Amino acid sequence: MKKIIYSLLFFFVLGNVNAQQTPADNQSTAISIEGATAHLGNGKVIENSLIMFNDGKITFVGSAMMKIARQGTVIKAEGKHVYPGFIAANSTLGLVEIDAVKASDDQREIGISNPHIRSLIAYNAESKVVESMRPNGVLMAQITPRGGTISGTSSIVQLDAWNWEDAALKVDDAIHMNWPGSFTSGRWWLGEDPALKPNPKYAASTSKIKDYFTDAKTYLAGKKEKMHLPYQAMEGLFNGSQKLFIHVSGAREITDAITIAKASGINNIVIVRGEGSESVTDLLVKNNIPVVLNRPHRNPNSEDDAYDYTYTIAKTLTDKGVIVSIGMEGQMERMNTRNLPFYAGTFSAHGLDKEVALQLITSNSAKVLGIDDTTGTLEVGKDATLFISEGDALDMRSNQLTKAYIQGRDISLESHQTKLWKRYSNKYKTE
Structure with missing residues (x-):
């Protein structure tokens, strides 16, 4: 009987270890993304953009050249791209x-x-x-x-x-x-x-x-x-x-x-x-x-x-x-x-x-x-559901996310696949 109980506990713990990541907490501080190319989702593009959001909502979308105070944590994203989710x-x-x-x-x-x-x-x-x-x-x-x-x-x-x-x-x-x-x-x-x-x-x-x-x-x-x-x-x-x-x-x-x-x-x-x-x-x-x-x-x-x-x-x-x-x-x-x-x-x-x-x-x-x-678009008043990519997000060669937010929450980009990739890339790494 004890063996059965221990086996059940083992699988319970194992299941929890391998479960999905804990969902992100609500946004607690404002975020400013500066310098990225912003693809607004409505056909428009802003080079050297400034995107700010707080309390899960976008508060500013415009050029980083504008003299406006940056809010909260500033993310420098020169050379990167910002997209709506x-x-x-x-x-x-x-x-x-x-x-x-x-x-x-x-x-x-x-x-x-x-x-x-x-x-x-x-x-x-x-x-x-x-x-x-x-x-x-x-x-x-x-x-x-x-x-x-x-x-x-x-x-x-x-x-x-x-x-x-x-x-x-x-x-x-x-x-x-x-x-x-x-x-x-x-x-x-x-x-x-x-x-x-x-x-x-x-x-x-x-x-x-x-x-x-x-x-x-x-x-x-x-x-x-x-x-x-x-x-x-x-x-x-x-x-x-x-x-x-x-x-x-x-x-x-x-x-x-x-x-x-x-x-x-x-x-x-x-x-x-x-x-x-x-x-x-x-x-x-x-x-x-x-x-x-x-x-x-x-x-x-x-x-x-x-x-x-x-x-x-x-x-x-x-x-x-x-x-x-x-x-x-x-x-x-x-x-x-x-x-x-x-x-x-x-x-x-x-x-x-x-x-x-x-x-x-x-x-x-x-x-x-x-x-x-x-x-659906990067606009003031809409949900801050967006992400930052190293390059063109429509190209599998350059779609490499560094940050992603859902309603302003800083979400995890880890998955069981990324964990396996890291594990085996270390195993087979070359000098």
Whole structure:
């Protein structure tokens, strides 16, 4: 019996030793960052800048040449760069720790229509995957459920917290829906023809979605003698307090999704994934609908697409006036979220201006997620969620953070990966 108790105590202590770092304390003294190149996140750049913040809020943004008293601790950052914290949209960070361990996978629920499912309460603030985002400048994320036709409700979090309550920046910001495709392919593993063919169930599937919207709206307008939790959860879509994120690809599908949603009284819409959206830009601009693109490091979905389609679509949409952000959906999406700035860098390398590419993961993301009043750019009055990098943060060769702050709190840039790097770099160091 004693051996069992000692074993349990050993694993308990070991687990605590290897746990996430303690979240940073609230800001206690003002900070002034002087001399860095400041990338404001709105397309503007200030060389030799002065950024000051106190009590978690930015108090000054301007030139270091101005004769103004520096506040609190002064950080000399000549030759370095300052950026607003990067924001990962459409992410499952904190919902899955180890893909092969079912008990740690909480990204989807059983059922087809789950608007009442709240991803926030399943968010694990102490995830080691979450911890590894911060050294690359990814400081905020939209935590999004997966699965079904209506997956559930997302929330926005900052990535240095004790628990989901402390992490929350915006609670229940949007409901997420997976739109059916007008084409389908056979399941090759069952011997079916894998070639694309028209989906005979497409019309029926879209009709069911339309009916669901209608039933929910009818319920909300009625006396509600008996609670219907899924319908009740959709109230924000009809009064405009929540957005509907429609995960959809294909020009026809995007058009149908927008048309049916708006006909149902839902006007606050975001398109996610968005392959084919370049063909319906007029519709998107007319209805002020942004697009959260999948990350570009992948093959085009269609054999008719240009070889560099996934690299150039951000510029194509931006040039047409569509607000664009970057989402994380896909294989190994949680681990790959740390590469968010490099996805923006890829879009920049294929025609998008560097500062415009930066907006895809700062001000544009903040606008799409509805948090642009408090974050997304370096502006007076906004949260002091920012970081200092040795060089260009969109380039993996020079994205080397020296300091990072979330709401003015001086956060740790250590992770289990940086610890391993230090350990083995000492083991294999050369003379």
